[in-house]
Amino acid sequence: MTTQVASPRTSDAPATRRLDNGLVLYAAEARHAPVVSLWVWYHVGGRNEVPGTTGMSHFLEHMLFKGTPAHPKGDLDRLLARYGALWNAFTSEDVTCYFETVPVERYPVALELEADRMRNALISSEEVEAERTVIVSEREGYENDPSFLLGEELQAIAFGRHPYGQGVIGSKEEIRLMTREGLFAHYRRFYAPSNAYVVLVGDDEAEALLDRAATAFGPLEEGEAAPLVRAPEPAQHGERRTVVRRAGGAVPLVQLAFKSVRATDPTVPALQALAVALAGASGGAQEAASGRSSRLYRALVATGLATEVEAGAGLNKDPFLFTIEATLRPDGDHSAVEARILDELERIAHEPMPAEEFARVRKQLLAANAFPSDTVTGRSFRLGQLLSAGAAASIGEWYARLAAVTADDVRSAAAATFDERSRNVGWFVPLS
Amino acid sequence: MSVAARAFELQRGAVGRLRVAVAPVAGLRSVVALLALEAGQWSEPEGRAGIARLTAQSLLRGTTTRDAASWAAALDDLGAAARMDVGGHIAVVSGQCLAPDLPAYLRLVAEAVLRPALQPGEVETVRAETRAALEEESRNTRGVADRVWRELAYPPLHPFRARPLGDPEVVRGATVDELRAFHGREILGRGGVLVLAGGIAPADALAAAEEAFSSWPGGPATAPRAVPLATIATAQRRAEVVPDKTQSDVILGWLGLPRTDPRFVPARVTNMVFAADTFASRAGKVVRDELGLAYYFFSTIAATRGQGPWVVRMGVNPRNVDRALQTTLAELRVVLDGGFPQVDLELAQDKLVGELRIALESPAGIAQMVLEAELFELGLDHYERYAEQLRSVTRDQVIETARAFLLADRYALAIAGPPLEA
Secondary structure, three states: OOOOOOOOOHHHOOEEEEOOOOOEEEEEEOOOOOEEEEEEEEOOOHHHOOOOOOOHHHHHHHHOOOEOOOOEOOHHHHHHHHOOOEEEEEEOOOOEEEEEEEEHHHHHHHHHHHHHHHHOOOOOHHHHHHHHHHHHHHHHHHHOOHHHHHHHHHHHHHOOOOHHHHOOOOOHHHHHHOOHHHHHHHHHHHOOHHHEEEEEEEOOOHHHHHHHHHHHHOOOOOOOOOOOOOOOOOOOOOOEEEEEEEOOOOOOEEEEEEEOOOOOOOOHHHHHHHHHHHHOOOOOOOOEOOOOOOHHHHHHHOOOOEEEEEEEEOOOOOOOEEEEEEEEOOOOOHHHHHHHHHHHHHHHHHOOOOHHHHHHHHHHHHHHHHOHHHOHHHHHHHHHHHHHOOOOOOHHHHHHHHHOOOHHHHHHHHHHHOOHHHEEEEEEEEOO | OOOOOOOOOOEEEEEOOEEEEEEEOOOOOEEEEEEEEOOOHHHOOOOOOOHHHHHHHHHOOOEOOOOHHHHHHHHHHOOOEEEEEEOOOOEEEEEEEEHHHHHHHHHHHHHHHHOEOOOHHHHHHHHHHHHHHHHHHOOOHHHHHHHHHHHHHOOOOOOOOOOOOOOHHHHHHOOHHHHHHHHHHHHHOOOEEEEEEEOOOHHHHHHHHHHHOOOOOOOOOOOOOOOOOOOOOOOEEEEEEOOOOOOEEEEEEEEOOOOOOOOHHHHHHHHHHHOOOOOOOHHHHHHHHHOOOEEEEEEEEOOOOOOOEEEEEEEEOHHHHHHHHHHHHHHHHHHHOOOOOHHHHHHHHHHHHHHHHHHOOOHHHHHHHHHHHHHOOOOOOHHHHHHHHHHOOOHHHHHHHHHHHOOOOOOEEEEEEOOOOO
16 A cells, blocks of 8 residues: 655745744745745743743733734734634743734734834733633533533643643632733733744745734844743652543543643654554544544444543643543443553554554544645645744644654654553543 | 736536646645535435535445445555535535545546445445534534524525534434435536546546546536525524533624526625635734624625625624624724725735636645636636726715615624623
C-alpha cells in the first residue's frame, strides 16, 4: 500500500524578519484567493498566571476589543465587519492570539489596528465591568458541558505545581475579583513586540507582506522582557483519579490524561500518529464517517460500549497531556470502558503495528495536516501554532517530521506515554 | 463585484438525477466534495420524524459489496475526512480528500449512497447511537431549547416540528424495511447535487463523478411532499428547567421563507441589520457589547425550500433572560418602525458582500456557496448577480421584510436551563 501525500511547496517556508524592537515577522504567499490572513501571537496564557489571577490573560483578550485612543470602542468591529472579515481571538495555556482574514487591499488596515492595540489598549474601568459579565457568561456556557467540567477537574489533578493545572478561563470567583489595575499591569507586562510574533499569509509577495508589517509594528517600543515561567511539574508516581457527579448530563464520560512531553520533544510527531491510530484524525462525533478503522473506535463504538471516542496530543511549551475521551451510552459501564481502553493502550504500546494499519494511519495523519493548509486562514494559523511552542519552524518542516514517523516510533511513543504512574483518570457520572 | 471573477470558473454536468458542479482552484492539494441528497426532514413521511437521519447514517454502515468495517477502512486508507449531516431539506455527505484520491473517494461515497447494505445489525447500531444522542440532548440546554422552540413554532406533523434526530418513538420503532423504502423513494428516486471544489481539473472531476455515480437512475423525480403553510398566531413562550446547569439557552424565533422566494435576499440583509452578528447587527451590539448580557448572541435564517427557522439564539444567565429578551425585542421594534439609520443597512450589506469574497479563501467556502446556488437553481449568472442583489436591498425592503416575517407580538420563545429568577 502506498501512502503518497504531496509535500507542501517550498513557498510554504516562511520569509522572516526580526525588527529592532524584537518583534519577529513571518510571511508566506498564498495566491489562490484575494485575501490575507494576519495572526498576532503573544507569549502569554494560563501558563503565566498564579492562583487568584487565573483567567487574567483570557479576560485581557476580551479587553483588547474595547478600544484605544486612536480607535475608540467599536472602530475595529465596524471596520472588520465592513470588510466581511473573518476575525476573532483565543487564549490557551501558552498563548493569546488575535487574527483577521481580510481582503488583500485591506490588510494594511488590519496591521495598523493590531499594532495600535499591542501597546495602546485603554482597558477602562467601565469596560472591564461591562465585559466581566460577558466572561462569566462564557464560563457558565462551558459549565453546561459535562466534558468541560470533567476535563477541568482532570487537568487540575494532573498538575499539582505547574500552572497548567489552573486551566485558562479561571473560576467565576476569580473573574469577579479581577481589577482594572491588575489587567492593565498584565497587559503592559506581556503585550510588547519582544514578547510577540506576527504571521501573515496571503495574496501578496512575502517581502511585501513583511514590509507592510514592519511599517505598522516597527515604530513600537520594545517593552520589558516578560518574566519567565518557573514552575516545573514534579514527576508523577502513581495514578490519580477524579469523579464528577452531576445531574447536568445524560451520558457518562471517561477521560484519561497521561503526562506527556513538550512540543519540542522529538517524539511529538509519533504522538500525533499515535492519536490517529487510536481514534482517527477528525474527531469521533456520530456524524463522522472517517476514523472508524481506528483501534478505540473498533473496541468501544463498534462494540456498543461507547458512542464516540477521541484522542489527542497537545503541542505545548511545557510537558502537557495525551488525552483520551470516551462518551458512553446512557447505561454505559465506566469500568468496562476504562478497562477496554487500557487493554488497547497496552496492545499498541507492546505489539508491533501491522504494516497495513500503519500505512492507513500515516495517510490519515498527512492528509489531515494538508487539508487546513488549503485555506489561507488555516495555513496562517497552522504556521503560527507550530511556531508558538517550537514544534517546527515551518509547515514543510512539520510535514517532513510527520512523514518520517515509523510504526516502531508510534509503538515506542505509546510505551513511553501509557505508564500507570503518569495516568490520570476521570469519570463523569450523571445523576438522575 | 462578481464573486467568481477570480477564484473559480464553474463547470457543470449531470449523471442521472445527480447534478454535478466543479469549481477548480489552482494551487490546492485537496478537494472538498459536498453531496446533497434531497432526503432531509422534508422528505419524511408524515409522523415519521427521524427516518431521514436513520437512513442517512445507515448508508455509511456497509454496502452490498463490503461490510461496515471494510468500507470504513477503505475510507481511512484514503485519509479522507467525511461525515453525514441531515437537515431540513437535505442530507449532505461532506468530505475532503487529497486531489489524486478524488476518483476513489467518489466511488466509495457512490457505493454507500447507491448500494447500501442497510443490514439489520448495522441499523441497530445507528438506532442505539441515535437513542443515546436523544438522551444526551434531553439534558443539553441547547438541544432542549431547540426542541421546545420547534414544538412552539410548527404544528403537529410539520416536517420541521422535530429535530433531525427525530421523535424517540419513531427512532425506537423504525424498521429496516422502512429505511429501505425511504432510500429507494427519497434518495434513488430524487435528485441530488454534487459540488467539487479544490485542486482538480474540471474534466477529470466530471469524469470521476460520472464513473462513480453512473448507476444513479434518471427520469422524473419522486413528487415533493406537500406541506401546508404554518403560522405563529400569538406570542408563545415556554421555559423548561434542565437540572444542574448554570446558563440558560434562549431561542426567539419566527417562521422564515423559502430560499427561492424573491424576498429571501432582502430577508438575509434584514437578518444582518437586526441580529445576525454580535458586532455588526443592532441587537447583538446592545445585548453583548453594551450591556454584557451574553457571551454568544446571533441570529440565522435557514435556506430551505419551506418555512425554515428564522431564530435569534443567545446564552444568558437566568437572571438576565428577561432583560436580554426585552432588549432584543426593542431592537426589533426599531427595525419594524424604520428607526434605524442608513449606516446600519450599509454595514449589513458591506458585511454580507465582503463575506462572499472571504469565502473564496477555502474550498469549503466555495463549495458551500456553489451548493446553495445549485440546490435552489438560482441561475447560471447567480455569482455575477448576488453581490448586486445584496447591495440593492433598500431600507424600505428591510422594513417590509421585518413586518412580514418578524412580528414583535407573534413569535415562539424557548428557554432551557436553570430555573428562571424573578
